[in-house]
Amino acid sequence: MIRRRALLATPVIALPAIAQAQAWPARPVRIVLAYPPGGSTDVLARTLAAALQDAIPGSAFVVDNRPGGAAVVGTQAVAQAAPDGYTLALGNNQTHAANAAMLRSLPYDPVADFAPIARLAAVHHALVVPANGPRTLAELAAKGKNGGRVTYASSGAGSASHVIAETFVRREGMNATHIPYRGGAQATTDTVAGTVDFFVSTWPQVVALVKDGRLRALGIGAPARLPETPDVPTFAELNAQDLAVDAWFGLWAPAHAPAPVVTRLSDALMGILAQPAMRERLNSQGFVAAPMPAEPFAAFQREEVARWQRLVDVTGIRIEG
Secondary structure (H helix, E strand, O other): OHHHHHHHHHHHHHHHHHHHHHHOOOOOEEEEEOOOOOOHHHHHHHHHHHHHHHHOOOOOEEEEEOOOOOOHHHHHHHHOOOOOOOEEEEEEOHHHHHHHHHEOOOOOOOOOOEEEEEEEEEEOEEEEEEOOOOOOHHHHHHHOOOOOOEEEEEOOOOOHHHHHHHHHHHHHOOOEEEEEOOOHHHHHHHHHHOOOOEEEEEHHHHHHHHHHOOEEEEEEOOOOOOOOOOOOOEOOOOOOHHHOOOEEEEEEEEOOOOHHHHHHHHHHHHHHHHOHHHHHHHHHOOOEEEEEEHHHHHHHHHHHHHHHHHHHHHHOOOEOO
């Protein structure tokens, strides 16, 4: 009799979570970005927000840009938000891996304070210079040596953009000044204008400008030359494999978000990213679709936290915060 009562009670315990998942979303869902409009993360967020609205009947997804503090401000806001499925973070290797190693006092735990939903996409990084800048990595390195000095932009202190550029600077023994920006949009603009000497950017941020001849790409972290820019060599060709560090993007909810909501979002995104039309659209924006559902994504993120700790140990880059 006791066993029978326990079995009868089990569905009742699950009913609140099921009911919550069925009712969700009853109001707009905010996708918070720790970056300003116009950068790679913003482009991806707006593309997928529109796709999620189509995939989930009656839903509305709103992109909320909250830049600042080495991508900490927006990310922390999601960590502290109510875990009800209405506030999400679309972040990347900086917000949910590198910052844990870079920042001496990070006000959130990128693993414990979040519920992974899905890995979304990846992008290659490219080193770009103004259109009238050096034509090769060797020429750029020479410009920063023998009494010369160069400046380089990054999309933010502690970002992959910063780490890759600093790796290049230290390997070549260059005299260089780092100029961090709050995202890639203004960094790109200033590189086009010649305000800075070079910028390690995500490919989606600069591909159109490279094609138009407004920027020159000296190398890219792709495994092979890209069909749309066959004149741009890979870092491997240039014996600079250490610069080939891809960025990745994912979606998270605050820790303890309703499991049925996380599953529904994860399943919807896996379906969206499997569509040939979406893959083609992402490719045209410079992304590579890299779908991974919640559980394997959680394991991947833990590995990335450890990997970025090793990269930080090598470069010595730390951010006070």
